[in-house]
Amino acid sequence: MRHFAVVGSGPAGFYTAEALEKAYGDQARIDILDRYPVPYGLIRFGVAPDHQSLKAVSKRYDKVADSAGVDFIGNVCVGRDISVSELLDLYDAVILATGAPHDRKLGIPGEDLPGVVGSAEFVGWYNGHPDFADLNPPLSGTHAAVIGNGNVALDCARILSKTRAEFEGSDIVGHALDALDRSEIQTVTLLGRRGPHQIAMTPKELGELGHLEAAVPVIEPADFPPVAADEPLEPGLRKSVSLLRAFADLATDKPKRIVFDFFAKPIAIEGDGRAERVIVERTVLDDSGAARGTGETYGVPASLVISAIGYATSPIDEVPFAAGKFVNERGKIADRLFAVGWARRGPSGTIGTNRPDGYEVADQIAAALAPGSSGDRAGAQGLKRLLAERAVMATDYDDWRKIEQTETGRARPGSPREKFVRHQEWLQTIGR
């Protein structure tokens, strides 16, 4: 029997477990570890609560967890409760699927002022991440700015602009829904260093902005190159740019506005003890397509500033780390140690992009440890013994199902599903 530990229960972890299960059948035991008693990583804590159809991918992961050879061991933080070398003693291979949960820093003066938050914090707050339950983003001003031109920036702008009714059927947490309902924010400015042709926004997410109940996207037609320049763009980007062009024709007769400010590079955040404005330098594109400052600056009012410029993996002791991710060659970090998903590639791609990653690494493992061969590692038994000695309260998938059923049971008809937002609530639900 072979024993494999997959660290992280987001998409990358589940796809890897699925691939290993297919490769080894009943010749392997696969344990998916997670620092939380609740699985799915960013599917639960990142993907927007009003995108329920995307979150439904977790049903596929449930099937993996239900496989005879796969176990979920929650509430275990690798690097804190157990080290990677201890896992390598217990398992034939260890696969790190720990994602990239930290915001990249802006690196500009004023970014530590109250009122400036990272998108991981803001998104975590409305998605019920226990670390951000007390974020209380300032929503009493009339202006917010979101720095970044990707889908996460769009998520933040949209969530700030929706009405309470528009969250029906979502799983936004109650504390965020109430706060957003009281929000005074009328204008959200999306700041991008480059232009409409350089956005990393996909058509579906962009298109939603054109159909909001109380908010309208606002765009400056002069920011676009001539229409003929759209022709060589990759089809997805071309569609996104067409949507942006169409925004310029929308009537601006709704109370809230989402303003696209292109060629706008944030150089400082200013305010009297808290964020009041982002100072922006106008840019132009140079021949290589990079943004070059023109020296012209202006202020964008914002008492809430959300930076959505990318994420970094958390380092783990003993694991080589550089440029925001684990150092790896096609997923391999060292003998019997691998990385998949955002911990391997950095924060890019969709949920589905993590699937080939997991399968590629499973193939490499199967090539090195042929299915049918056996090892003598202790696997889960050894892990659970060690965790018990350390008084670490590991949880399993049945515990998660109890949590999930209780969360679903708490929902009132017609209102968003209620999620537990604190670690303690999870553990109480399962009687610990």
Ligand SMILES: Cc1cc2nc3c(=O)[nH]c(=O)nc-3n(C[C@H](O)[C@H](O)[C@H](O)COP(=O)(O)OP(=O)(O)OC[C@H]3O[C@@H](n4cnc5c(N)ncnc54)[C@H](O)[C@@H]3O)c2cc1C
């Ligand atoms: C705000 C946001 C919105 C997104 N929206 C979409 C979308 O609409 N559509 C789409 O296709 N993609 C979307 N994505 C991208 C998608 O979420 C990622 O591609 C995917 O989640 C990455 O998977 P992962 O498994 O590598 O990481 P994660 O999903 O982050 O999973 C990592 C897991 O590892 C666990 N972990 C971390 N450290 C440890 C440790 N030391 N010990 C034990 N466990 C640990 C975490 O708890 C977590 O469960 C979005 C991303 C973000 C940030």
